[in-house]
Amino acid sequence: MxxxxxxxxxxxxxxxxxxxxxxxxxxxxxWPTATGAVAATSVTLRSGGAQPGSAAYYAEIRYSYVVAGQNYPGTLRQRFILKGRADKWIENYANCKQLTVRYNPRKTKDSLLLADDLDAPISSSN
Incomplete structure (x- = not known):
């Protein structure tokens, strides 16, 4: 029980x-959107500790965006079992010249990147 x-x-x-x-x-x-840029990308292998077979690749995208003249950082992380998938996911963002960043209007430092916005044009709803 x-x-x-x-x-x-x-x-x-x-x-x-x-x-x-x-x-x-x-x-x-x-949420409103802002223009963002990729600052850095990485893929790292992390062990699952004592559990065998629980290691995974973590892809991370660090980005920045500007709202009302203030610069803000953001991070997007995704877990993958296969390194090739993590590399491909990172590549999609790394090749972007601009990102559409959605930010919380009540807490501007709270932001998200949505997959649907990856190829969408930047809207000016700031």
């Missing part, structure tokens, strides 16, 4: 995190 309870609590936590991420992405679609 103890392990069953622990499993249910764990699954509830995972579901809550997933729902929170989805809700934030949905909200971000209505």
């Amino acid at each position: 103890f392990w069953f309870t622990i499993s249910i609590l764990f699954l509830t936590g995972v579901a809550a995190l997933w729902l929170r991420k989805r809700l934030r992405m949905k909200q971000a679609r209505s």
